[in-house]
Amino acid sequence: MRAVQALLSRELRLALRAKTDWLMPPFFLLVVVTLFGLGGKAHDPALSVYAPAILWVASLLAALLTLERLFRPDYEDGTLEQLCLAPGPLYALVLAKFIAHWLLTGLPLVMLAAPLAVGLGLSGTAVPTLVAGLALGTPCLSALGGFVAALTVGLPRTGLLLPVLVLPLIVPVVIFGAGAVRAAQEGLDAQAPLYFLAAILVLSLSLVPGVASAALRNAFD
Amino acid sequence: MTRLLIQALCIRRGDRVLVPTLDLAVTSGELLHVRGANGSGKTTLLEMLAGLRPAEGIRREPEDMPLHWIGHRNALASHLSPIENLQFWCGVNGVDAAGVVPALERMRLPPAARRRPVRMLSAGQKRRSALARLLLVQRPLWLLDEPLDGLDRDGIAILGELLSAHVRAGGLVVMTSHQALPANLPSVREIELARGMM
Numbered sequence: 103m104r105a106v107q108a109l110l111s112r113e114l115r116l117a118l119r120a121k122t123d124w125l126m127p128p129f130f131l132l133v134v135v136t137l138f139g140l141g142g143k144a145h146d147p148a149l150s151v152y153a154p155a156i157l158w159v160a161s162l163l164a165a166l167l168t169l170e171r172l173f174r175p176d177y178e179d180g181t182l183e184q185l186c187l188a189p190g191p192l193y194a195l196v197l198a199k200f201i202a203h204w205l206l207t208g209l210p211l212v213m214l215a216a217p218l219a220v221g222l223g224l225s226g227t228a229v230p231t232l233v234a235g236l237a238l239g240t241p242c243l244s245a246l247g248g249f250v251a252a253l254t255v256g257l258p259r260t261g262l263l264l265p266v267l268v269l270p271l272i273v274p275v276v277i278f279g280a281g282a283v284r285a286a287q288e289g290l291d292a293q294a295p296l297y298f299l300a301a302i303l304v305l306s307l308s309l310v311p312g313v314a315s316a317a318l319r320n321a322f323d
Numbered sequence: 324m325t326r327l328l329i330q331a332l333c334i335r336r337g338d339r340v341l342v343p344t345l346d347l348a349v350t351s352g353e354l355l356h357v358r359g360a361n362g363s364g365k366t367t368l369l370e371m372l373a374g375l376r377p378a379e380g381i382r383r384e385p386e387d388m389p390l391h392w393i394g395h396r397n398a399l400a401s402h403l404s405p406i407e408n409l410q411f412w413c414g415v416n417g418v419d420a421a422g423v424v425p426a427l428e429r430m431r432l433p434p435a436a437r438r439r440p441v442r443m444l445s446a447g448q449k450r451r452s453a454l455a456r457l458l459l460v461q462r463p464l465w466l467l468d469e470p471l472d473g474l475d476r477d478g479i480a481i482l483g484e485l486l487s488a489h490v491r492a493g494g495l496v497v498m499t500s501h502q503a504l505p506a507n508l509p510s511v512r513e514i515e516l517a518r519g520m521m
Contacts, residue, residue: 108414112403119402119440180396183375187392188415195415322375323337 106198113202124206127164134160150223154283169247192315208240231286235279238299245306252314256321326350332380334364354496359516365499390464397453401442405452426458446473467498
């Protein structure tokens with residue numbers, strides 16, 4: 103537990119020293135959503151129809167920007183070796199890395215989503231569903247994307263590989279997340295897709311850290 | 324009796340076999356100096372001994388012998404100061420962080436450098452900060468990859484003191500170095516890794 107705490111406070115301290123790393127995703131989300139608004143026709147009702155998809159895809163792509171940096175600096179400076187040799191279980195440390203990644207990139211996106219959704223013309227009743235969906239979905243991306251980042255950390259160039267491997271893994275998250283918002287827009291019950299998202303989240307938080315730590319150990323070979 | 328047994332160990336990197344078979348025993352109170360040309364498998368051997376790489380034929384007695392690993396990379400985050408880096412290491416390893424400043428003191432890292440981000444330190448100062456881990460907690464087995472890298476004469480002397488104190492107290496050291504080791508170390512054994520050695 104103390105190890106997890108130490109790792110979390112280190113990640114947050116590092117983020118304070120390198121601000122651009124975690125300011126980029128919210129800014130990216132802002133730019134994408136604004137450009138959609140400016141690029142379309144004025145007062146186009148279609149925009150509010152596509153708003154769930156725009157917000158979901160932009161949020162996930164924004165979070166994807168930082169995934170490459172999740173384990174790479176630690177791999178390059180040798181910290182990963184020390185983490186692998188630490189007495190505690192590695193999956194707990196990997197989980198701490200995922201939590202730190204979500205706090206720094208997922209949480210700001212969740213908080214930004216509501217005002218941007220209103221800006222895109224999403225009806226007021228659907229906004230809570232969107233925020234709830236993102237709150238459940240962005241941690242899934244931190245975990246699933248973190249697994250791919252762990253898998254590719256030992257490779258010299260992963261620029262293209264990372265998004266190519268992550269995108270199929272997060273398709274279910276986007277389907278259920280955007281589906282929940284669409285259901286809420288049409289006045290239907292949005293609970294079922296949100297429960298599916300919650301189930302994906304529980305699965306990824308319980309299974310992925312173990313798999314990702316095995317992938318990290320593999321990076322030295 | 325603490326010892327490290329290496330039996331019929333095959334050192335390979337990917338598909339390349341560097342050393343087909345290696346037999347060796349390091350017992351308590353011994354320092355093993357691994358030598359060899361670049362690319363002869365010294366670092367790979369140390370990584371296998373540390374358990375970072377899968378290996379068959381390595382036995383530690385006792386099995387859960389704690390070890391210190393100082394790789395050729397210093398494991399210091401460049402935006403954090405040496406003190407912050409070592410405090411983090413203490414937290415992850417469940418060690419009391421009160422020993423951090425005395426350890427850096429012992430490595431004779433100037434007080435100003437202890438609080439500066441690591442990226443602004445010289446190579447030798449980084450190395451001293453990394454080696455300060457050896458003082459934070461007592462562990463019987465030390466695996467050091469090129470620990471003398473970047474150290475000045477004073478730094479080498481400090482490391483020499485640490486090494487001889489550790490070996491005299493019954494510890495085990497396996498280290499690589501291209502430079503000559505600090506003088507007056509007790510019970511040093513050398514092995515030379517070479518392609519296809521038996």
